[in-house]
Amino acid sequence: MMGVIAxxxxxxxxxxxxxxxxxxxxxxxxxxxxxxxxDEFGALQGRLVGxxxxxxxxxxxxxxxxRVAAWCLLIxxxxxxxxxxxEERRNRTLDLLLSSPVTITSMVLGKYLAVLVFLLGLNxxxxxxxxxxxxxxxxxxGKLAAGVLGLSLLAMSFTAVGLYFSTLTAQPAVxxxxxxxxxLFLSVIDAASIGRQGAGELFRYLSLxxxxxxxxxxxxxxxxxxxxxxxxxxxxxxxxxxxxxxxxRD
Amino acid sequence: xxxxxxxxxxxxxxxxxxxxxxxxxxFNLAKGQILGFLGPNGAGxxxxxxxxxxxLAPDAGRIVIDGHDLLDEPRRAKQAIGYxxxxxxxxxxxxVDEQLQYSAxxxxxxxAAARSGVARVKERCGLTGVGKRLNANLSKGYQQxxxxxxxxxxxxxxxxxxxxxxxxxxxxxxxxxxxxxxLKADHGVILSTxxxxxxxxxxxxxxxxxxxxxxxxxxxxxxxxxxxxGCLRVGLRAPPPPAALRQLAGVERxxxxxxxxxxxxxxxxxxxxxxxxxxxxxxxWDLWELVPERADLERIFVELMLAERSVE
Numbered sequence: 001m002m003g004v005i006a007x008x009x010x011x012x013x014x015x016x017x018x019x020x021x022x023x024x025x026x027x028x029x030x031x032x033x034x035x036x037x038x039d040e041f042g043a044l045q046g047r048l049v050g051x052x053x054x055x056x057x058x059x060x061x062x063x064x065x066x067r068v069a070a071w072c073l074l075i076x077x078x079x080x081x082x083x084x085x086x087e088e089r090r091n092r093t094l095d096l097l098l099s100s101p102v103t104i105t106s107m108v109l110g111k112y113l114a115v116l117v118f119l120l121g122l123n124x125x126x127x128x129x130x131x132x133x134x135x136x137x138x139x140x141x142g143k144l145a146a147g148v149l150g151l152s153l154l155a156m157s158f159t160a161v162g163l164y165f166s167t168l169t170a171q172p173a174v175x176x177x178x179x180x181x182x183x184l185f186l187s188v189i190d191a192a193s194i195g196r197q198g199a200g201e202l203f204r205y206l207s208l209x210x211x212x213x214x215x216x217x218x219x220x221x222x223x224x225x226x227x228x229x230x231x232x233x234x235x236x237x238x239x240x241x242x243x244x245x246x247x248x249r250d
Numbered sequence: 251x252x253x254x255x256x257x258x259x260x261x262x263x264x265x266x267x268x269x270x271x272x273x274x275x276x277f278n279l280a281k282g283q284i285l286g287f288l289g290p291n292g293a294g295x296x297x298x299x300x301x302x303x304x305x306l307a308p309d310a311g312r313i314v315i316d317g318h319d320l321l322d323e324p325r326r327a328k329q330a331i332g333y334x335x336x337x338x339x340x341x342x343x344x345x346v347d348e349q350l351q352y353s354a355x356x357x358x359x360x361x362a363a364a365r366s367g368v369a370r371v372k373e374r375c376g377l378t379g380v381g382k383r384l385n386a387n388l389s390k391g392y393q394q395x396x397x398x399x400x401x402x403x404x405x406x407x408x409x410x411x412x413x414x415x416x417x418x419x420x421x422x423x424x425x426x427x428x429x430x431x432x433l434k435a436d437h438g439v440i441l442s443t444x445x446x447x448x449x450x451x452x453x454x455x456x457x458x459x460x461x462x463x464x465x466x467x468x469x470x471x472x473x474x475x476x477x478x479x480g481c482l483r484v485g486l487r488a489p490p491p492p493a494a495l496r497q498l499a500g501v502e503r504x505x506x507x508x509x510x511x512x513x514x515x516x517x518x519x520x521x522x523x524x525x526x527x528x529x530x531x532x533x534x535w536d537l538w539e540l541v542p543e544r545a546d547l548e549r550i551f552v553e554l555m556l557a558e559r560s561v562e
Contacts (some may be wrong), residue, residue: 001356001358004352004355004356005356009350011342012341015343016343091339091340091341091342092335092337092339093299093339093340093341094339095303095305095335095339096353096356096400097305097356098303098305099303099304099305099328099331099333100328100353100356100357101324101325101328101329101337101356101357101358102356103324103325106500140474169410198409247305247306248307249306
């Protein structure tokens with residue numbers, strides 16, 4: 001059942017011009033940054049020769065590129081997730097799902113997977129750019145893999161947050177704005193905590209990109225991975241809860 | 251009879267805030283029955299059907315569908331349900347074929363079974379020519395048909411239709427009624443409507459619903475028997491004691507309605523109005539109203555609704 005819902009959702013996504021436009025815009029934007037980074041690296045290369053532990057092409061091109069891609073994801077994901085449940089609610093098609101022998105968990109996971117598959121495809125396209133450098137340079141594949149993992153974890157959490165907000169309202173735009181708001185908030189939550197103890201520690205842990213940055217440096221810490229998994233599970237759980245409650249409320 | 255029992259509902263209740271929308275509703279539905287929920291708009295018919303379909307959770311009560319409790323075994327129970335909500339749940343961006351295929355798969359049909367099922371219901375609901383058209387471009391009548399096709403696609407024993415003929419032209423209404431009549435053979439159907447004719451045309455049983463309560467329940471066949479007896483409503487400005495009216499030839503019973511009005515029950519073959527006219531002139535009862543009535547659904551409906559209104 002989950003597969004049926006995921007398949008339908010993914011097909012809907014691939015038929016819509018929105019998804020392809022987003023894909024094209026992100027590709028163009030990331031490719032432009034990639035070329036700029038490459039250019040800068042070329043200018044720097046001469047000075048790096050002879051330095052001990054000099055940062056390589058992976059650190060100077062791939063890592064910043066992934067950082068840019070992460071921001072693209074943050075802005076793009078709400079646009080992909082906003083329709084997931086809000087449109088079902090608005091068109092009253094949610095009744096079809098709720099009256100069919102499909103559990104709410106399967107509905108949520110099916111839709112989640114569909115968006116995730118699309119975003120993972122986008123991540124692969126992004127990763128191909130630094131990978132193409134392997135033709136002429138030595139890449140640190142470990143760091144590259146950590147970067148791709150980080151980007152995928154971000155995609156998972158962003159999608160979960162967006163899916164939750166789409167269960168709250170019948171207006172896709174409201175869901176998108178709310179998702180964007182929360183994601184932006186989580187990405188700057190640690191800004192005021194620099195140099196402070198106690199609560200500052202908590203805010204630093206909650207910060208979206210801190211764990212991602214660690215991965216980009218090639219530091220694989222299961223605590224960082226757990227953060228994104230927890231965030232995803234929490235918001236998917238909230239979405240399931242919300243849909244259950246919806247049957248009680250409206 | 252109990253082998254054919256498809257739906258058992260006990261004490262179903264639901265409130266929105268302080269308002270009781272459905273209040274202690276109980277009934278059974280067996281194979282071969284078409285049960286009509288009849289009531290004015292806002293009586294709680296749709297809410298009741300939404301609960302039966304598992305879309306809305308009840309506050310209290312039990313719903314057993316084809317032997318499975320809707321709350322304890324929702325998947326099995328829902329497998330046995332076909333539901334058409336007030337607005338047919340169609341994805342605007344899908345074609346009719348895609349919509350039906352998706353719905354079939356949602357209800358657990360395999361790919362091949364879904365395809366043959368879709369072909370079958372399209373035939374049955376008169377959709378063969380429109381398979382490639384987008385739902386968004388269909389007329390209201392066709393959308394309704396797709397909604398009904400979707401509800402019977404997986405061949406569920408229990409079918410719930412919320413206002414199935416609203417917004418259709420008379421010819422389409424006739425087609426849908428015929429279709430519902432055909433479904434009776436191997437399904438149990440519940441339909442909601444605010445139209446009396448709808449119930450009289452299609453249903454075997456009727457529940458009149460008022461403010462969430464079932465205020466009248468009867469098989470239609472029983473009503474037909476009632477219809478065999480006739481009624482005459484008379485209004486007199488100078489009414490005699492009811493006993494005088496009782497003495498008129500052919501009157502079986504006199505019902506006093508107040509304000510000089512009486513309902514005279516008589517055998518169907520008796521023609522009473524001539525006697526009333528003559529007596530009224532002879533004894534100066536000053537007749538001002540003389541209305542033949544039938545003990546049919548319409549009168550019961552109107553009486554129930556008026557009675558409740560005057561109480562309010």
